[in-house]
Amino acid sequence: MKTRLDSRPLITAGFVLGVGMGAFVDGILCHQILQIHQMLSNIIFPDTLVKADINMFWDGLFDAFAWTMTLVGIVLLWKAAKNANVPKLTQVLVGAMLVGMGMFNLIEGVIDHHILQLHHVVQRAVSPAQLYWDLAFLASGIVLLCAGCYVIRRSLNSEACASGI
Amino acid sequence: MKSNIVILCLSLFASAVSIACPLCATKAGEAVRVAIFDTHFLFNCFCLFLPFFFLILIAFGIYYLDHPLRGA
Numbered sequence: 006m007k008t009r010l011d012s013r014p015l016i017t018a019g020f021v022l023g024v025g026m027g028a029f030v031d032g033i034l035c036h037q038i039l040q041i042h043q044m045l046s047n048i049i050f051p052d053t054l055v056k057a058d059i060n061m062f063w064d065g066l067f068d069a070f071a072w073t074m075t076l077v078g079i080v081l082l083w084k085a086a087k088n089a090n091v092p093k094l095t096q097v098l099v100g101a102m103l104v105g106m107g108m109f110n111l112i113e114g115v116i117d118h119h120i121l122q123l124h125h126v127v128q129r130a131v132s133p134a135q136l137y138w139d140l141a142f143l144a145s146g147i148v149l150l151c152a153g154c155y156v157i158r159r160s161l162n163s164e165a166c167a168s169g170i
Numbered sequence: 171m172k173s174n175i176v177i178l179c180l181s182l183f184a185s186a187v188s189i190a191c192p193l194c195a196t197k198a199g200e201a202v203r204v205a206i207f208d209t210h211f212l213f214n215c216f217c218l219f220l221p222f223f224f225l226i227l228i229a230f231g232i233y234y235l236d237h238p239l240r241g242a
Contacts, residue, residue, distance in 0.1 A: 017233040024225045045214065049205070058202040063214065070222050108228060113221040121217050 010092045012161060016101040018081035023105020023153075025075030030106070031113065032068045035126070042124040050128070096160035103153030110146030114139065 035041050043051055044063035051057040082098075085091045117123045118139045126138040191199070231237075 013233055013237075017229055020232055021229050024222075024229075028222075044218065055198050055201050055205070058198075059205045062202070062206050063218065066215070066218055070218065074222065074225075105225075108225060109221070112224050116221045116224070117217070121220070123217055 010164075011090050012092055012094070012097055012157075014081065014085035014088055014091050015094070015097055016104075016157065018078055018085045019098045019101025020078075020105040020108070021074055021081055022078030023102035023107075024109045025071050025073075025078050025105075026102060027106035027109030028067065028071030028074060028113075031109075032064065032071055036064045036067075042126060042128040044124060046124045046128045047122050092164060094160050094164060097157050100153045100156030100160065103149050103156065105153075107146045107149030107151075107153055110142055110149065114143045114146060118142065 036043050043057075043060035044067050045060055049056050049059050051060045086093065114126075118125055125135045126142045127135060130138055
């Protein structure tokens, strides 16, 4: 008798890990290496050392959230790995991570860039270009989300065909 | 005795931070501290947490709800 496999724990673990990874990409690449925006750079523009310090504090808190999400993702992944009813499919994990990164870009983009306007993707860009960068960020989220869903579906379908379900 | 040692360690740590930390030691640091903790601190925390709150909600949904990606 075939037991019903449930990929939800693996997808959840990959999703949470992807959220953490997406937040780290934003925090490390955009906030620190490229310095195209900081957490509150639309409210407190970092043009003095004091204002840069204030933004750095909020960047640190953002990174702390990203770290926490990554830790939770690792714990969930460990629990999924120990569960016999969860299929251990690499493509599902990778797809779920893509979904997590995409959802992070989408939700963070909509809330922080458009609703609360804490910062924009390229803070120093002038008005129409600033909006285009924000929209490109959202588009990257949609692309990652669709790619992740596609990878998960393809992997699960091929697994179902192989096991004759 | 044990609690006295803990209090001593904590007070040493606090004084070391107050000497080393630019937030406490300098005038610019004071401006930063006021801007962080005395100006909409909780609101800014809320703004920072809001996207993560929705993402955690989605993660719960993926785990507990029946959806097409759950597998055969």
